[in-house]
Amino acid sequence: MAVMSAMPIPNSFLAQHCQRNWQSNTKSSSVLFALDIPSTRPFQVWKLAWTGMSAMQSHIISMRGISSGKPTSNMCNAAQSTNAVSSFEKVDFLKLQNGSDIRGVAVAGVEGEPVNLTEPVAEAIGAAFAAWLLERKNPNESRRLRVSIGHDSRISAKKLQDAVSLGLAGAGLDVIQYGLASTPAMFNSTLTVDETFFCPVDGSIMITASHLPYNRNGFKFFTNAGGLGKPDIKDILVRAANICVKESIQSANATVKKVDYMAVYTSDLVAAVRKAAGNTEKPLEGFHIVVDAGNGAGGFFAGEVLEPLGAITTGSQFLEPDGMFPNHIPNPEDKVAMKAITKAVHENKADLGIIFDTDVDRSAAVDSSGREFNRNRLIALMSAIVLEEHPGTTVVTDSVTSDGLTTFIEKKLGGKHHRFRRGYKNVIDEAIRLNSIGEESHLAIETSGHGALEENNWLDDGAYLMVKLLNKLASAKASGSSSGSSVLTDLVEGLEEPAFAVELRLKIDQNHPDLKGGSFHDYGEAVLKHLENKVTSDANLKKAPINYEGVRVSGYGGWFLLRLSLHDPVLPLNIEAPSNEDAVKLGLAVLAAVKEFFALDTLALDKFVQQ
Numbered sequence: 001m002a003v004m005s006a007m008p009i010p011n012s013f014l015a016q017h018c019q020r021n022w023q024s025n026t027k028s029s030s031v032l033f034a035l036d037i038p039s040t041r042p043f044q045v046w047k048l049a050w051t052g053m054s055a056m057q058s059h060i061i062s063m064r065g066i067s068s069g070k071p072t073s074n075m076c077n078a079a080q081s082t083n084a085v086s087s088f089e090k091v092d093f094l095k096l097q098n099g100s101d102i103r104g105v106a107v108a109g110v111e112g113e114p115v116n117l118t119e120p121v122a123e124a125i126g127a128a129f130a131a132w133l134l135e136r137k138n139p140n141e142s143r144r145l146r147v148s149i150g151h152d153s154r155i156s157a158k159k160l161q162d163a164v165s166l167g168l169a170g171a172g173l174d175v176i177q178y179g180l181a182s183t184p185a186m187f188n189s190t191l192t193v194d195e196t197f198f199c200p201v202d203g204s205i206m207i208t209a210s211h212l213p214y215n216r217n218g219f220k221f222f223t224n225a226g227g228l229g230k231p232d233i234k235d236i237l238v239r240a241a242n243i244c245v246k247e248s249i250q251s252a253n254a255t256v257k258k259v260d261y262m263a264v265y266t267s268d269l270v271a272a273v274r275k276a277a278g279n280t281e282k283p284l285e286g287f288h289i290v291v292d293a294g295n296g297a298g299g300f301f302a303g304e305v306l307e308p309l310g311a312i313t314t315g316s317q318f319l320e321p322d323g324m325f326p327n328h329i330p331n332p333e334d335k336v337a338m339k340a341i342t343k344a345v346h347e348n349k350a351d352l353g354i355i356f357d358t359d360v361d362r363s364a365a366v367d368s369s370g371r372e373f374n375r376n377r378l379i380a381l382m383s384a385i386v387l388e389e390h391p392g393t394t395v396v397t398d399s400v401t402s403d404g405l406t407t408f409i410e411k412k413l414g415g416k417h418h419r420f421r422r423g424y425k426n427v428i429d430e431a432i433r434l435n436s437i438g439e440e441s442h443l444a445i446e447t448s449g450h451g452a453l454e455e456n457n458w459l460d461d462g463a464y465l466m467v468k469l470l471n472k473l474a475s476a477k478a479s480g481s482s483s484g485s486s487v488l489t490d491l492v493e494g495l496e497e498p499a500f501a502v503e504l505r506l507k508i509d510q511n512h513p514d515l516k517g518g519s520f521h522d523y524g525e526a527v528l529k530h531l532e533n534k535v536t537s538d539a540n541l542k543k544a545p546i547n548y549e550g551v552r553v554s555g556y557g558g559w560f561l562l563r564l565s566l567h568d569p570v571l572p573l574n575i576e577a578p579s580n581e582d583a584v585k586l587g588l589a590v591l592a593a594v595k596e597f598f599a600l601d602t603l604a605l606d607k608f609v610q611q
């Protein structure tokens with residue numbers, strides 16, 4: 001287990017060495033860094049300091065309204081980290097909210113995308129999270145509150161990690177840096193009980209922008225109650241906006257520890273598979289499994305999970321972290337990414353392929369024949385596994401799942417399909433709510449590849465989803481019933497899949513006069529209301545009797561769903577049908593209803609119906 005060496009190390013070392021190499025690091029290491037920020041401070045006025053990659057800049061800030069969370073303004077003067085202190089940029093903190101995450105532009109160079117997630121902004125967000133946490137958790141005499149910080153492979157990760165660390169440490173919290181880590185591992189660190197790793201932590205921050213381009217980055221926050229939701233994120237951003245730079249100072253004091261927490265997390269995954277296989281040391285011996293991490297944070301899965309379990313992983317690809325994502329977007333929803341892992345499976349004659357998104361909260365798989373387990377098929381597979389363990393249980397999914405999936409879960413597996421809203425947090429919270437009112441649910445999963453199980457503390461964890469597949473492979477092998485991935489393929493036998501499926505994303509032009517100064521959200525709602533009314537008068541169409549998001553309609557042997565995107569000024573339209581012709585009929589019905597909404601860009605739909 002971890003050994004802590006209380007060795008003060010200069011801040012420059014921290015900036016250079018915080019990203020670890022999974023393969024070469026010793027598992028049980030922890031290091032203490034001195035960042036020179038006084039450990040206890042009053043909230044009214046404290047020092048806010050940040051480091052750039054090259055120079056250290058620090059500032060005194062005043063914390064106007066930080067404990068009340070009441071905004072004086074949502075704008076703050078924040079310096080670009082690499083610029084002189086006098087070069088301030090206006091940052092609208094609330095614009096950094098993306099549902100239950102914070103996301104922004106962290107790297108300059110992309111036209112039309114000015115940097116708004118600077119180091120000062122990150123430091124203010126760290127300080128604001130500290131204040132939020134201090135209001136909810138009582139630090140006791142014997143120990144201060146502690147927060148873990150991890151990041152994915154993005155090129156802006158380390159500078160944001162150091163900045164956010166300073167914000168937290170400046171508020172008197174202990175900071176524990178994990179370096180390259182996965183989002184689920186960060187949540188897990190709030191649950192792990194192991195003092196050698198300073199766990200459990202009181203709060204955790206993952207620095208990631210999931211599959212978004214290299215210039216973006218962001219933060220996800222956790223406590224042991226789960227991921228923070230939209231209101232909490234807004235609260236933190238409002239607090240951060242009230243932290244304003246006052247003057248420059250030379251240095252600050254803080255204590256930042258560094259531990260290899262991923263060793264704890266990966267050993268938990270390994271232990272879970274061994275346990276499911278009757279405590280066999282190498283239950284995956286004889287299996288060839290290839291991993292595609294898309295140069296994100298998921299490369300650990302090959303060397304730290306599959307190999308200790310006995311699997312051969314040769315042919316695994318893009319395991320090295322590279323924040324420019326040179327090979328493909330790390331995203332199991334992306335066609336190019338799925339093609340890449342399928343090719344690797346074929347070329348290596350592997351039993352299974354596994355692919356992760358950048359921060360490993362999403363995943364998908366490919367069987368030995370190249371059949372993809374993603375979207376509805378991944379949900380069907382996970383439902384089959386979970387319903388074997390918990391007969392009759394309710395599976396909560398997002399709104400864009402197919403009718404075929406409902407039939408499969410309810411008729412073939414004997415479970416209940418609760419098609420809820422889009423958004424991983426929405427489905428997880430709904431499953432927890434159902435359990436609280438007496439409806440048993442063990443699985444909350446999205447077509448995006450996000451998924452959480454009750455047995456895993458509702459952790460939104462792409463790696464754990466794959467562990468469930470590995471358990472299945474291992475137990476089939478142990479019982480002599482199957483040695484390849486056919487045990488998984490057989491589980492989705494009978495899932496009806498549409499001959500035609502498409503998603504079109506219709507953009508709302510926020511500057512169009514048709515919005516009449518209103519919000520894109522209100523405009524989108526008006527489009528949906530109009531569509532709903534039109535559908536009622538069309539004998540070929542039938543509104544879904546139970547629906548939690550947008551307008552879902554059956555017709556021509558298929559269905560469509562038009563809804564508002566969770567974050568963007570976009571109305572995503574999903575259509576599934578038995579043929580292209582039927583899909584076009586559904587598309588025409590939508591087009592007829594939305595064509596009078598001039599701020600809605602229907603070009604993609606126009607093209608689709610004209611094909």
Ligand SMILES: O=P(O)(O)OC[C@H]1O[C@H](O)[C@H](O)[C@@H](O)[C@@H]1O
Nearest residue numbers: 422423424448450565566567572
């Ligand atoms: O509503 P959309 O624009 O399709 O986005 C929906 C997606 O947003 C984010 O990426 C969330 O992490 C996902 O859980 C969700 O599925």
